[in-house]
Amino acid sequence: MLILHGHWQSPRRSTEPGGMLFWAENSRLLVDAVGHPPVLRKGIPSAHPYALPSRRLREEIAAGTPLWDSESQSAYLALPTVGSIPVPSSQILVEDEINFETTNPVLEHWSVSGLWLPAAKAFGVLINLPEDSPSGSFRLGSDLKFWRMVSNLVLETLALQKLIPSLESADILGQSFIARWRPVLDGEKDEFRLRLLSEGMPSICRAEPLDAEAVIRPNYPTARRVIDSFVECMCDGLMRTWTRTKAPRIMPGEDDPALNWIVSLFQEDAGVKASSAQLQALESGLRAWKRSLTAAGDSTCRVSFKLNAPQVEPANPLEKAWHLEYGLQARDDHAIKLTSEQIWENGISSNPEYASRFRQPQEKLLTGLGYAARLFPPILPSLEVSKPCGVDLDTSEAYRFLREASPLIEEAGFVVSPPEWWDRKGARLAVRLRLEPENKEITPRPTSGKMGLDQLVRFTWELSLGGERISREEFERLASLHTPLVQIRGQWVQLETTQLEAASKFWSRQQQTGSMNLVQAALYSLGGEEASEGLPVDEVIVDGWVREWLHQLEDQGRLIMLEQPFELKGTLRPYQRLGYSWLTFFRNYGMGACLADDMGLGKTIQALAVLLKEKETNGSLPGPAMLICPTSVVTNWQREVTKFAPSITTMVHQGAARLRGAAFIDAARKVDLVLSSYAVVRQDAETIQSIPWWSVILDEAQNIKNSNAKQTQAIRKLQASYRLALTGTPVENRLSELWSIMQFLNPGYLGSLENFRRYYALPIERFGDKEAAGRLKKLVSPFILRRLKSDPAVIQDLPEKIEVKDFVHLTHEQAELYKSVVDDVMAKVQASEGIERRGQILSLLTQLKQICNHPDQWEKKEAEAVTTDDAFSRRSGKMLRLLEMLEEIISEGDRVLLFTQYAEMGKILASWLPKQLGVSAQFLYGGTPPEIRDQMVKRFQDDPHGPPIFILSLKAGGIGLNLTRANQVIHFDRWWNPAVEDQATDRAYRIGQKQNVQVHKMITVGTLEERIDEMIESKKGLADAIISSGDQWLTEMNTEELRDLVTLRG
């Protein structure tokens, strides 16, 4: 495992580009270093003991990237150090059995070597690094992740063209000059964002001492300085790289210093060819030029303009009834303001709050006014007095200020406060949408189940202004006024040319009434369509049952709680009844919904309740339902249906012997529910698509997250009047997954994938766009119901301990192996007697259990011999399922104890899981030395960054330990004695446990494991005493009993 780091090195001289040193910590080397701690030299920093040598780093990650051609370099970095080893940056690096003491670290300087790239090239690498390496071989360190955030700021600056060309002296004497692109970070939020970055920057980013020689009391750069250097160098480097072909052409020997300066902005060598006197003159001229960049204020305050509208529209539009007010506003706190009167009264110097923010307020205001007057000349007359406070404007001047001048003034950094109605809802021409039942006479009863997919809603578009509908005549009258600002019913409104034109088109083009389906109606109602033909959609007015429907959609609290279906075995917990009612609501209106409750909250039973309800209401289902889930849980589903909803007839469509074509269609029509897997649906897509399903239910719906995959496309083509998705992962945070699931549930609702990525996914995921996130949330949250185990409403409904059996299947390889071992060893058992026979039986049982775990455990015996790559994962049904479960557990932020009876398996899991899941895991077994054992327990219980997965051997970890931080327990393989398992479970489920504990027992269907489970459940013929004696009693079985126990069924 590698943790990849990026260390920004500021240029030492202004002529250098600056660059990034990419380096990596390596877990193997860490193990070696712990085994043989290096001896530190005094004075000179030693080489970092487990940083990957640059040659190997190049081999491992650089191929195909600019890093391949980078130079090897090293830097001195101060790192927290214990003993003679730097503390690793991440727990993932710490493998088991390493006793790594992290108490009392001190900072030591280390020489860290890696690959160095100049700014622009480093930027390309930084932006394009995958969050996780495809093969799981490296992860990004917190420093790299940090610089990726800052890189987004660089991209924003370049995209917004907020750069200024500058000429800077490259030496103290001002003899030579360089041309530079400088970022202009003076936007409203820029200072705030730079402060966030400075405060949140991990210390590693500033760990290179400013003076490498200063070993005693070294000095480190401030966070702000490092960030500024990064942003400046990246902007300059990228401009040079990206715009090289846009360089102006000049003849060699051109003697215009200004033109030479311009050309140097495009060249690798930033030096400007001209004499120092010429450049000094040019520099002073450019400095004057740049001065108005700061005309609006400084880093603490800005000049502000506030336009006040008259209460009553003046009879004469030339009357100067509007007032533009001058003032100053603090940057960090917009509530801290100075009016111009206060500024002229000198009243602020006594208040430190103000004095620190408003330095030289009179000069600030005057500078701003002097500059703003160029953009808006009506300011000029107001400056003829000694202490200007504002200026009176007539209506057309006011409009010109609002529409034309204020964008320029704001862009220049001033604060502009227009009247509160300006560009707001109501003050502009807008359209609104009226949604009504198509037929007002009929109120559909939500429980009748009669409403179909194309339940239509009548819509009417209206033109509105000032919050009121306006008729065509009124509109014509207003348009003929030719005044951009008028009062209507005492309200100021804008009548702008572009909007008037759009409105004229509205009358001629817009289909003003018609009908739309509920999905479209939901889209408009929830703000998904903000404009129609150039006019903003101000309001959606709903009426009749449409209003009722919308209210229930937006607020689950308004749902009618249904009684649980008659036929359901077992009782729905209150939150499950809510979920079932919610699903039924969607079913009634023919819309798709996603139930995304936490694992273990019973999504299955809620979904089954909906099917039962439908069957109860109609006597039968309107058509067959199809449930699609991962191969590993098909059996589980079947068992759950039998247990909770035995009246639902099912058919499993899986395996090589499954029905095909017409035979399948016939059979499917005869049952209520067909259970199948994603893989099979893809393979049999044509047949399955030909059936008009009443419902399609996706379990673990994240399986269709890749919307381009054949499997997803096949599933999307299924016809169904009611679509339902179940998932335990937080879909709302994984946006491409969210789109794909929504596209299945309500096609078209979130628009095309391309637009969705452009306007929602990328801005939110990459750039943290809060506004887009808010809009999306409003749009999708009505369609997703997610309850967490930790919700207070849920927690009180849950028992303290929930035991679940997870049934998994053998893979083909495992099944073949299983059968051949049974055949082989059974023959030996038959042919032997006494001790040998017992030995054979014990060996048989062990071998079969190993095969159920993974073929490699049986085959390789030694954990070290096993390669845990992706192919490895696919060879065991149990491993695959474990991975799915752990993904869900980790994504919920839970911690888990994972018990196995085999130390070898524990080792395999400990190396395999971190790679697959990207979190650390630790393994405790009989061979773990006591002090490390204590440390593991401590790390798991107390360390906020401790590993979320604790693998324990049943024997060594099953007793004595207190591991209450775990709220999930998985028994990876079964032990004959349930008491031993319970004891192990009690490591988590004991005093001190504050959460509900979920216990999962993994059982391989058809094998010995299932048989053991049956026996434990029934206790038939098994006295507790016998069971507690372990495997021994099994060796006393006769051959037939034994054969019955081990033969693979199903």
Next chain:
Amino acid sequence: MNDNPLTPSNPNDPSNPSQPRRPRRPYGQRPTNQGQRHDHRSKYGISSPQRNQPQKTTGQTDGQNQRGGPRRRIPEKTTNSSSYSHEHGPYIGNRRKPSDKRNNHEPRSTEETIARPPSVPLKAVGGIKALTENGQFGRNWWARRWIHAMEKLMDGRRLSRGQDYAAQGQVLSMGEIKNGVAATVQGSRVKPYRVTIQVMPLKAEEWEKALDVLASQAVFAAKLLAGEMPENIEEAFQSAGLSLFPERPGDLVTQCSCPDWANPCKHVAAAHYILGDRFDEDPFLLFRMRGRSQEQVLEGLRLHRGGLAEEETPQTVEEPSIPLVSDPENFWEPGEQLSGFSVQIKMPKVSLPILRRLGQPEIIRTFLIEDELGAAYESASQAAMFLAYSDSSGVTEETASGSESEEDN
């Protein structure tokens, strides 16, 4: 003079390396929108009508002259410029100058109207050239007002020689001294002459009178602070019975180390023209020459408005150097503040926002900065958008099918 960039060159001329770039249109025809410079111009929505007109001046004043001023250069240069214009003709021809609007002037040719003076200065390398606009020195009224003060004191010949010097870059350096500037000017001797130009300072009571008038209207301080010389500042001084610009004999004190008996000599004149350009950059320069620094003037204005004297302003404190922490968790982990960080990567509402805010730099008279940098801004902006929104994270069909190949049993 055959400097026309559009004059066809001999296609067989082997010394012409740029033959393929020769303009495809015949002379005089309206340029089409093929050139890249033309393209981006329209994109930026620059609406000035004459910019789309064929540039008549290109026939009269060649591109090089436009950039270097209206003066012809020494003969070798002219030869150079001929091959130069073949090479870069279409581009240079389109390079806009800030002064293109007024292109109906006949270019001044000093060589024709003024007899060659007896002494020829050594060619200066790397000197500062005066900024001229169609032969006019002094772009703003205050620069012209400044020049005028000297022109009254000099004979025409010296003056025009001084102009030549200033335009050719004979002034090698210039720096501020008390109440004026010191400059070095390359004359006919190897050693450059040393020139000083100083203005008589106003007396303290004169300043009080001037400040009183200036403080009565905010516009003076506002414009000065925004880097502009207020239009009616001279009237304001006059109403106080004073003059800001040198007016009376003895207001202007000049010296030169050259042997010319006349003072001001052409070297002083040359430096004087260069100095005229400096007022564009710093309107407070004249105030300093009159004896008051910018701070003193501003403070004086504030006091005359009835404001308070400036208190000790707290210096902007440098971010304190925070020592590194040794606790590994805080050392490696980012702060929670970062969750509040977000960016919005988008194109600007108005193209070239920074250049729009700042306008054309006064110091650059030979081309429009928007023309030379517009395409660069635009293409970097697009590159950033592309990088931000190109979808490298999307899972491809190929990788996805891997996860699907789940064994079916």
